[in-house]
Amino acid sequence: MKTLTALFTAAALTLTAGLAQADVRVDQIPELVKSGKIKPLEELNKIALALHPGATIVDTDLDNHFNGYEYEVELRTADGKEWDVDLDAATGKVLSNKQDH
Template identity: 90%
Template sequence: MKTLTALFTAAALTLTAGLAQADVRVDQIPELVKSGKIKPLEEMNQAALKLHPGATITDTDLDNHFNGYEYEVELRMADGTEWDVDFDAATGKVLSDKQDK
């Protein structure tokens, strides 16, 4: 019985973790911007480039978390250094700005 309970708990945690963060489809972004729920993708990309002048954006994702939407912008500098910048998609506030290792 303990094994079954442990397996059920592990499965439930795995499913919950998957629901906690999900990529938002690109075709959903315009409606979210129009409704005022998030800032435009281009605005967040420009904010990331201001933090890391000279960088190139390699990827931008919009994720839906339990506490709201977050943009995740990945950048690469000319020297190969990579950065990940996370923004609150509703306010544009920088949530994290960290260098990849």
């Protein structure tokens, strides 16, 4: 029984590790853009800002997920509302656009 529990735990940890994300270091970004793995961040910022005209960018984060790169943009509108926009960093496709509560 202990062996079965140990195997189950190891399998669960392996599966979880595959779903983990890692922040991309700033010094890695130019090479990712040059190689075409991600769009330039200025272009991704424009996509996010177009969803909320007049908003300002508060924070950004580029993560390496198991299925590609995701660019997360936090925006603040003039009336103080905050929005979290997640983009596919390779295509610019909007993955999520939700108000932060």
